[in-house]
Amino acid sequence: xxxxxxxxxxxxxxxxxxxxxxxxxxxxxxxxxxxxxxxxxxxxxxxxxxxxxxxxxxxxxxxxxxxxxxxxxxxxxxxxxxxxxxxxxxxxxxxxxxxxxxxxxxxxxxxxxxxxxxxxxxxxxxxxxxxxxxxxxxxxxxxxxxxxxxxxxxxxxxxxxxxxxxxxxxxxxxxxxxxxxxxxxxxxxxxxxxxxxxxxxxxxxxxxxxxxxxxxxxxxxxxxxxxxxxxxxxxxxxxxxxxxxxxxxx
Amino acid sequence: xxxxxxxxxxxxxxxxxxxxxxxxxxxxxxxxxxxxxxxxxxxxxxxxxxxxxxxxxxxxxxxxxxxxxxxxxxxxxxxxxxxxxxxxxxxxxxxxxxxxxxxxxxxxxxxxxxxxxxxxxxxxxxxxxxxxxxxxxxxxxxxxxxxxxxxxxxxxxxxxxxxxxxxxxxxxxxxxxxxx
Ligand SMILES: Nc1nc2c(ncn2[C@@H]2O[C@H](COP(=O)(O)OP(=O)(O)O)[C@@H](O)[C@H]2O)c(=O)[nH]1
Ligand SMILES: [Mg+2]
Numbered sequence: 001x002x003x004x005x006x007x008x009x010x011x012x013x014x015x016x017x018x019x020x021x022x023x024x025x026x027x028x029x030x031x032x033x034x035x036x037x038x039x040x041x042x043x044x045x046x047x048x049x050x051x052x053x054x055x056x057x058x059x060x061x062x063x064x065x066x067x068x069x070x071x072x073x074x075x076x077x078x079x080x081x082x083x084x085x086x087x088x089x090x091x092x093x094x095x096x097x098x099x100x101x102x103x104x105x106x107x108x109x110x111x112x113x114x115x116x117x118x119x120x121x122x123x124x125x126x127x128x129x130x131x132x133x134x135x136x137x138x139x140x141x142x143x144x145x146x147x148x149x150x151x152x153x154x155x156x157x158x159x160x161x162x163x164x165x166x167x168x169x170x171x172x173x174x175x176x177x178x179x180x181x182x183x184x185x186x187x188x189x190x191x192x193x194x195x196x197x198x199x200x201x202x203x204x205x206x207x208x209x210x211x212x213x214x215x216x217x218x219x220x221x222x223x224x225x226x227x228x229x230x231x232x233x234x235x236x237x238x239x240x241x242x243x244x245x246x247x248x249x250x
Numbered sequence: 251x252x253x254x255x256x257x258x259x260x261x262x263x264x265x266x267x268x269x270x271x272x273x274x275x276x277x278x279x280x281x282x283x284x285x286x287x288x289x290x291x292x293x294x295x296x297x298x299x300x301x302x303x304x305x306x307x308x309x310x311x312x313x314x315x316x317x318x319x320x321x322x323x324x325x326x327x328x329x330x331x332x333x334x335x336x337x338x339x340x341x342x343x344x345x346x347x348x349x350x351x352x353x354x355x356x357x358x359x360x361x362x363x364x365x366x367x368x369x370x371x372x373x374x375x376x377x378x379x380x381x382x383x384x385x386x387x388x389x390x391x392x393x394x395x396x397x398x399x400x401x402x403x404x405x406x407x408x409x410x411x412x413x414x415x416x417x418x419x420x421x422x423x424x425x426x427x428x429x430x
Binding site: 104124127128146147150151152153154167184235237239240242243246247248250 | 251254255273303304307308309312313314315317320331332334335337344407411414415418419421422425426
């Protein structure tokens with residue numbers, strides 16, 4: 001039982017208004033392509049927020065700043081769930097919701113102050129996140145999430161995934177955003193873009209692996225798999241032995 | 251980065267989740283904000299199919315993924331998606347539940363239809379005093395002689411390592427055989 005939608009269905013400032021009218025108490029989670037945000041609402045008031053990279057869970061902004069940045073998002077999915085525990089949380093946001101919305105509007109008029117927004121397209125290359133936590137094994141996925149997840153490691157881009165699964169592009173993009181929000185999937189950053197990207201990306205150990213990772217690797221892997229008579233990857237002896245050594249060492 | 255996949259299958263309560271938990275890399279959760287992300291996981295739990303998903307980093311370039319197949323029969327079709335591109339799979343069977351053997355056999359034939367990836371059978375819960383012996387499990391399931399059936403205690407890390415190593419050795423032997 002949760003309120004779910006996208007910012008196109010309902011803007012963040014509309015949501016704040018609904019929370020005030022309730023007044024509602026709970027946790028609002030927003031998932032954009034590369035970030036996820038959590039906003040805590042107690043008796044209609046926004047009391048705390050955090051914005052983290054996804055994947056990576058690296059905190060990008062907290063409190064007022066986190067909310068303001070989320071107000072700049074045009075595309076994100078959200079889930080709001082009632083949670084009375086938020087009432088026990090100590091407020092860390094002092095400005096009220098209306099002030100935050102106004103500040104967001106001011107920033108929007110000055111795009112130089114806005115955070116870059118990375119969007120998923122059909123050409124986006126995806127990979128499984130290298131280090132989901134063991135806690136992640138408790139996660140539950142819907143059918144589309146399953147479909148896409150299972151194609152990620154063998155598809156050169158989202159278009160191929162759509163073709164393989166028959167999922168409509170718009171739906172696939174939403175689903176990828178969800179998988180990213182859970183931390184299971186991430187965008188492979190193309191090498192040149194990785195060099196030019198923001199500080200947070202450069203410092204992210206996952207993202208900084210990207211140049212070595214190389215998007216072409218995935219494509220190559222996928223086509224190798226395709227070329228193989230079965231659908232299995234060709235794994236050399238050396239690699240199998242490396243895996244065995246690693247497992248023995250665990 | 252190269253992603254390699256091993257699928258862990260088996261009937262309900264065979265120990266798939268346990269096996270993946272026992273062996274996977276663990277992320278430490280320390281800060282306040284990271285803990286709050288649990289709330290998000292909680293939310294996701296409201297949807298339908300449990301995902302067992304674990305990783306073992308092999309080196310900087312290669313990560314091994316373990317995928318557990320979803321339990322519910324109505325998600326059978328997911329198996330196909332999951333097995334695409336997998337190195338091999340482990341069929342787990344609860345050695346204390348002969349009542350589950352028939353279902354395990356059905357599952358094994360279904361997998362054989364879906365993929366020709368190499369597999370082994372793990373006779374789980376061998377720590378239970380009442381567990382059926384591995385040889386009996388093999389016979390009851392009618393596992394072909396060339397397929398390894400190995401003892402398993404999914405709660406025990408060395409045992410889980412042994413299972414994965416058996417699968418990898420079998421995969422290596424298979425690929426060698428096909429090279430010749
Ligand atoms: N004694 C014992 N119990 C186990 C073992 N593996 C799993 N279990 C238990 O069996 C139950 C089912 O295991 P689970 O991993 O959830 O099965 P799944 O449905 O295949 O994912 C749980 O209560 C586990 O704790 C084992 O090797 N020995
Ligand atoms: Mg399970």
